[in-house]
Amino acid sequence: MDFELSEEVTMMRGAVKQFVGQELLPLEREYNFDEIYLPDEKRAELTKKVKDAGLSGLYVPKQYGGPGIGFVGQVAMQEEIHGAMVGYTAFGKPVYEGLYQCNAEQTEEYLIPALWGEKKACAGITEPISGADPSMMVTYAEERDGKYIINGRKIFISGADKADFLLFYARLKGVEGREGVTCFLMDTDLPGFNVERRIETLGVPTGSGGDVPCEVSLENVEVPAENILGKPGRGWDVLQSSLGGVRLGFGPRTVALSERCLRMARDYATSRVTFGRPLADRQAVQWMLADSAIAIESLRWMSYHSAWKLDQGLDARTEIAMLKVHGSETLEKVSDRAIQIHGAIGISKDFPLEQIYRGARADRIVDGPNEVHRVVIARNLTKGYWFPGY
Amino acid sequence: MEFGLSEEVLMMRGAVRQFVERELLPLEREYEYDEVNLPREKRAELFQQVTDIGLGGLFVPKEYGGPGIGFVERVAVQEEIHATLVGYCAFGRPVYEGLALCTPEQKEEYLIPALWGLKLAHAGISEPITGADPSMIETYAEYRNGKYVINGRKTFISGADESDFLLMYARMRGTEGREGITCFLVDTDLPGFNIERHIPVMGLPTGVFGDKPCEVSLENVEVSEDKILGEIGKGWEILQSSLGAVRLVFGPRNVALGERCLKMSRDYATSRTTFGRLLSDRQAVQWMLADSAIAIESLRWMGFHSAWKLDRGLDARTEIAMLKVFGTEMLEQVSDRAIQIHGAIGISKDLPLERIYRGARADRIVDGPNEVHRAVIARNITRGYWFPGY
Numbered sequence: 001m002d003f004e005l006s007e008e009v010t011m012m013r014g015a016v017k018q019f020v021g022q023e024l025l026p027l028e029r030e031y032n033f034d035e036i037y038l039p040d041e042k043r044a045e046l047t048k049k050v051k052d053a054g055l056s057g058l059y060v061p062k063q064y065g066g067p068g069i070g071f072v073g074q075v076a077m078q079e080e081i082h083g084a085m086v087g088y089t090a091f092g093k094p095v096y097e098g099l100y101q102c103n104a105e106q107t108e109e110y111l112i113p114a115l116w117g118e119k120k121a122c123a124g125i126t127e128p129i130s131g132a133d134p135s136m137m138v139t140y141a142e143e144r145d146g147k148y149i150i151n152g153r154k155i156f157i158s159g160a161d162k163a164d165f166l167l168f169y170a171r172l173k174g175v176e177g178r179e180g181v182t183c184f185l186m187d188t189d190l191p192g193f194n195v196e197r198r199i200e201t202l203g204v205p206t207g208s209g210g211d212v213p214c215e216v217s218l219e220n221v222e223v224p225a226e227n228i229l230g231k232p233g234r235g236w237d238v239l240q241s242s243l244g245g246v247r248l249g250f251g252p253r254t255v256a257l258s259e260r261c262l263r264m265a266r267d268y269a270t271s272r273v274t275f276g277r278p279l280a281d282r283q284a285v286q287w288m289l290a291d292s293a294i295a296i297e298s299l300r301w302m303s304y305h306s307a308w309k310l311d312q313g314l315d316a317r318t319e320i321a322m323l324k325v326h327g328s329e330t331l332e333k334v335s336d337r338a339i340q341i342h343g344a345i346g347i348s349k350d351f352p353l354e355q356i357y358r359g360a361r362a363d364r365i366v367d368g369p370n371e372v373h374r375v376v377i378a379r380n381l382t383k384g385y386w387f388p389g390y
Numbered sequence: 391m392e393f394g395l396s397e398e399v400l401m402m403r404g405a406v407r408q409f410v411e412r413e414l415l416p417l418e419r420e421y422e423y424d425e426v427n428l429p430r431e432k433r434a435e436l437f438q439q440v441t442d443i444g445l446g447g448l449f450v451p452k453e454y455g456g457p458g459i460g461f462v463e464r465v466a467v468q469e470e471i472h473a474t475l476v477g478y479c480a481f482g483r484p485v486y487e488g489l490a491l492c493t494p495e496q497k498e499e500y501l502i503p504a505l506w507g508l509k510l511a512h513a514g515i516s517e518p519i520t521g522a523d524p525s526m527i528e529t530y531a532e533y534r535n536g537k538y539v540i541n542g543r544k545t546f547i548s549g550a551d552e553s554d555f556l557l558m559y560a561r562m563r564g565t566e567g568r569e570g571i572t573c574f575l576v577d578t579d580l581p582g583f584n585i586e587r588h589i590p591v592m593g594l595p596t597g598v599f600g601d602k603p604c605e606v607s608l609e610n611v612e613v614s615e616d617k618i619l620g621e622i623g624k625g626w627e628i629l630q631s632s633l634g635a636v637r638l639v640f641g642p643r644n645v646a647l648g649e650r651c652l653k654m655s656r657d658y659a660t661s662r663t664t665f666g667r668l669l670s671d672r673q674a675v676q677w678m679l680a681d682s683a684i685a686i687e688s689l690r691w692m693g694f695h696s697a698w699k700l701d702r703g704l705d706a707r708t709e710i711a712m713l714k715v716f717g718t719e720m721l722e723q724v725s726d727r728a729i730q731i732h733g734a735i736g737i738s739k740d741l742p743l744e745r746i747y748r749g750a751r752a753d754r755i756v757d758g759p760n761e762v763h764r765a766v767i768a769r770n771i772t773r774g775y776w777f778p779g780y
Contacts, residue, residue: 001393002391002392002698003694072391280768283761289767290765290767293712293767297777298712298716300778301692307391308393325684374673375676378676378677378683382660386653387686
């Protein structure tokens with residue numbers, strides 16, 4: 001049992017922390033604590049700076065030229081990277097695991113550029129009719145002369161307006177349920193692919209990296225058969241493989257943002273005076289600080305443990321489901337307490353707190369609503385999953 | 391970052407588990423799921439059995455002839471030991487760290503016998519007038535004719551009636567507050583030391599080795615100078631040093647009992663039918679299982695992390711305070727859900743659940759009420775304590 005990070009990871013983490021402190025945190029005010037306000041040129045500039053600092057490709061596996069720090073290393077980096085609310089995308093994003101099923105040509109064209117941030121990808125799953133249950137999707141594809149003609153509608157597709165391509169899910173016409181679902185690598189510049197509008201929401205999820213949810217329509221979009229990821233009618237497997245290790249990010253991200261809220265809460269409580277005493281003198285406030293600290297501490301090690309399991313090649317789906325639930329709900333509570341401690345300035349946009357709070361609310365829904373994850377945890381438990389299994 | 395245990399520890403843990411399953415769990419029914427019902431002779435017999443299989447003195451440091459296992463190993467082993475509600479005392483008890491201050495003679499007479507379970511020791515701190523704030527104690531000692539004569543009253547002293555000696559805290563007569571508090575090693579067979587009564591309680595805390603809380607009075611109890619632990623007036627430091635590492639057990643013990651409740655819940659929910667469906671088919675029940683699992687998982691690694699810090703000689707007082715609060719509140723919630731899932735048999739004494747539930751309620755109070763620990767956590771945070779400190 002060892003809770004220390006390797007020297008390599010510790011050093012890299014220190015470099016990331018320094019970069020975040022020097023280059024990213026100073027941008028927050030100007031861009032309203034929100035990644036979506038960062039212009040593409042600025043992002044490109046930061047991405048280059050990250051590259052010059054030798055910190056590119058943190059999420060890229062060794063076989064594709066990345067530093068190969070494993071999931072534990074990734075968690076460690078993300079704990080630092082998500083200390084900033086603006087510019088963290090300069091470090092790239094983990095790609096959907098489904099992309100690892102690319103064949104040789106697809107790897108060249110899609111996977112590798114996505115890994116290195118040269119092409120931007122997103123997933124097209126949700127439709128007006130189905131979110132949590134993708135087996136109900138109605139967007140369909142018909143085969144014709146070696147191409148697939150796709151018609152339908154998708155909604156809440158984060159970043160569709162900026163993506164170069166989508167992992168697009170549609171069903172083979174006439175095939176119901178999971179059996180028909182097929183995954184297409186769809187370039188967004190194809191005729192018939194329209195981004196109808198950006199959907200305005202209460203808050204953008206904390207991991208969306210500046211991506212805004214969009215509604216898209218597809219009118220006779222033609223996709224070559226070579227662009228099927230996996231096999232026709234086997235898209236469900238791709239769907240299930242995605243959103244696993246990527247979801248791991250909920251751990252370090254919610255830890256980083258929660259720590260930020262707690263630190264602010266502590267600093268404010270120890271300096272703000274009411275009725276002759278600092279806020280921190282009151283037990284009601286002390287209880288908030290203590291409960292936030294306990295929650296963060298409990299979340300942190302779940303996060304590393306899940307990552308460690310993945311690095312060992314062990315199944316960690318139940319742990320990651322737990323992490324998603326616990327992380328999102330922790331962040332919501334911790335940010336809520338932080339706002340309360342700050343009083344009115346807590347809800348003002350001068351501070352990042354209200355944005356984190358709104359983002360945390362969205363986090364309980366996206367990437368699998370917490371209800372779905374609770375069902376998965378319970379089902380795994382009743383089917384015999386148990387803890388460490390020593 | 392490593393979440394596996396060494397082979398050696400796994401073997402030790404396996405041996406403990408085997409003993410618990412073969413020798414201790416079968417006793418539970420007979421002794422009504424409560425260590426307190428185990429007769430002294432039976433305890434001694436089990437203690438000997440543990441020694442015979444080479445697991446004696448697990449908590450004894452190397453310098454006193456024990457295996458000298460570290461804190462991580464201790465946590466790993468305690469997760470197994472506390473799976474049983476009856477007989478866990480067979481493995482011995484960690485002794486109060488304060489006893490490390492014993493002089494060579496005191497070591498022979500008190501520390502070493504206590505370590506090896508040959509003498510039973512407890513602490514006499516609480517009084518009718520003061521529990522959480524020991525600086526208010528009134529029991530006093532005065533020097534008279536070459537001896538220290540102690541008068542006063544103590545309450546809620548667990549196991550005073552079975553102890554061989556107590557670490558008795560009294561103030562030098564005339565002193566106030568923390569000054570003057572002195573720790574005396576008081577043999578319980580001294581004239582003037584009286585066990586007034588057992589205090590009946592709702593439930594004994596989950597880890598008290600069958601000790602009953604007692605009210606004791608001291609009427610001119612005479613102890614010689616060589617019975618002072620440490621120095622006169624320096625009892626407060628001893629008080630603070632004790633109950634630190636010993637409290638680490640709140641991690642593994644609550645994990646073990648929490649797992650027990652969850653396992654029972656899962657088994658019952660997957661077999662009990664109501665209105666034509668299994669209980670586990672209902673989301674209300676699935677939510678209970680999932681939330682219990684999440685809480686247990688997050689507690690487990692907090693426990694190991696705190697132990698790991700201690701093994702490294704790092705300060706872990708804030709972590710251990712968090713562990714105590716989180717562990718006790720978790721067990722209360724998990725046992726509460728387990729009872730609810732079981733319906734009426736959940737509150738019957740045929741099952742261990744209600745015993746665990748009552749014990750968990752007591753656990754929120756003993757060994758420092760959770761309020762005190764929250765105040766400590768908050769105070770440490772406002773004074774600059776922060777997490778891993780990478």
